[in-house]
Amino acid sequence: MARRLPRPHRLDVYAAAGGLLGGLLLWGIGLGTRRAADPIVLFDGRWPVLLPLFVTAGCELLRRTAPRVALLTATVALTLDTMTQGSLGTLLMFTDLVYAAVLYGTPASARRIPWITGLVTVLATVVPFAAWRVPEALLIGVAVGLVSLAPASTGLIVRNHRDAAEAARLRAEQTALLAEMDRTQAVVAERARMARELHDMVANHLSAIAIHSTAALSIDSPETSREALGVIRENSVEGLAEMRRLIGILRDSGGDLEPVAAPTLDGLGSLVEGARANGLxxxxxxxxxxxxxxxxxxxxxxxxxxxQESLTNALKHASPGRVTVCLARRDGSLTVEVTSPYGDRDGPRAPGSGAGLVGMRERTELLGGTFEAGPATSAHGGLWSVRAALPLTDAVATPDPVRTAARGGPA
Structure with missing residues (x-):
């Protein structure tokens, strides 16, 4: 099947109609570009002028959809027009077709047409002057330049500006897309850090509450129940206070809520004492x-x-026995190792989600360290070992989400 040409653009239809009506008006009043007595006029009379006029007007319909075909056809029509008395309408429409061929044509056409029209202008200037040796011969080159080189150069300038604007628009869209991707990644990373902080701050207290409430319900001893309720109350109060402070910071409510201080290694003693109070x-x-x-x-x-998370896991999963926590500086890194008895318990003392090991691994990898967790064997039986090596040099300054939120940063 033959491919149908696309419909002409609305503005091209207006240009064709305007050029044709203007040319017919000039033809009607008898205004041409040459006199009948000129030697170049081969087709005398008024009627031969109409054929190039109608052909060029038809080419205007193709100035966007098929600019190269329109320009080649209009060139033939203009050549025929030079053999008649000529029409100013045909000439003006030809200049528009040269402009459109550069602006809407292929990149190759946009490069070649200005060079071709420039070469034609030079030849139209040099050859007549060399043949006739009169200054008036230079006007032929000027006329050819105005009809061909000037619209071609204008079309090239406009096309370059249009391409530059399009490239700037694409760069702006790309920059906006990259910024949105960075924002999304930052939000995801911040949410992951907040999830780790919430888990580590609350899981220890909730695990202790679950374990001691189970003991209070299963052992029929007023003294044991009283001790369990005391531990439950202490962990509930501490966990609730931490949650209130964190929620207040996230909501940026200000008031009497103080920022949650980031824990340090100096607080390990208090952390271990709390674990002992919970029964470890x-x-x-x-x-x-x-x-x-x-x-x-x-x-x-x-x-x-x-x-903290290792002690929480030991409280939920470890068998009876001693839990050891060792910290040492070795080979430019801080080694953290926590071991607990493993293998003699039927099930966990409190439910868990498995997010603790994921959070510990993420913390270690963010600092460029190594993390290992799993069962191990020793002379005293099966152990569960958690070991992390955290580099002390060139440490990645991972922002604490609690402090970041307190400073008004992303939460």
Whole structure:
């Protein structure tokens, strides 16, 4: 099937109609571009002028949809028009077709047409002057330049500006897309950090509440129930206070709520004492000399959270026995290792979501460290070991979401 040409653009129809009506008006009043006595006029009379006029007007309909075909056809029509008395309408429509061929044509046409029209203008200037040796011969080159080179150059300038504007628009869209991607990634990363903080801050208290409430319900002893209720109340109050402070910061409500201070390694003693109060037999050992300099804040926070989550997991899953917490500075990194008895319990003492191990691994990887967790064997039986190596040099300063929210940053 033959491919149908697209419909002409509305403005092209107006240009064709305007050029044709203007040419007919000039033809009606007898105004041409040449006299009948000129040697170049081969077709004398008024009627031969109409054929190039109608052909050029038809080419105007194709100035956007088929600009190269329109220009080639109009060139033939203009050549025929030069052999008649000529029409100013045909000449003006030809200049518009040259302009449109450069503006709407292919990139190759936009490059070649200005060079071709420039070469034709030079030849139209040099050849007549060399043949006739009169200054008036230079006017032929000027006329050819106005009809061909001037509209071609104008079309090239407009096309370059249009391409530059389109490239700027595309760059702006790309920049906006990249900014949106960065914003989305920042939000996702911030939500992941907030999820780790919420889990580490609340899971310990809720696990203790679940375990001691189970003991209070299962053991028929007023003294045991009283002790369990005391632990439940203490963990409830502490967990509720931490949640209120964190929610107040996230809502930016101000008031009497103080920012939650980021925990450090100095708070490990209190953390271990809290675990002992919840029923764990915990032993803390540290080998941190001051010769290596202070531990960077991101590393200290990650180590504290890893120990906190490991103690929470031990409270929920460990078998009876001693839990050991060891921190040591080795080979430019802070090594955190927590071991607990493993293998003799039928099920967890409190339900868990499995997000704790994911959070510890994420904290370690954000600092460029290594993380391992799994069962191990020793002379005293099966153990569950959690080990993280956190680099102390060139530590990634991962922002604490709680502090970031307190400063008014993204939450």
């Amino acid at each position: 037999d915990v032993e803390l050992g540290t080998a941190l000399d001051d010769g290596g300099g202070p531990v960077p804040a991101p590393v200290g926070l990650a180590a504290y959270r890893i120990v």
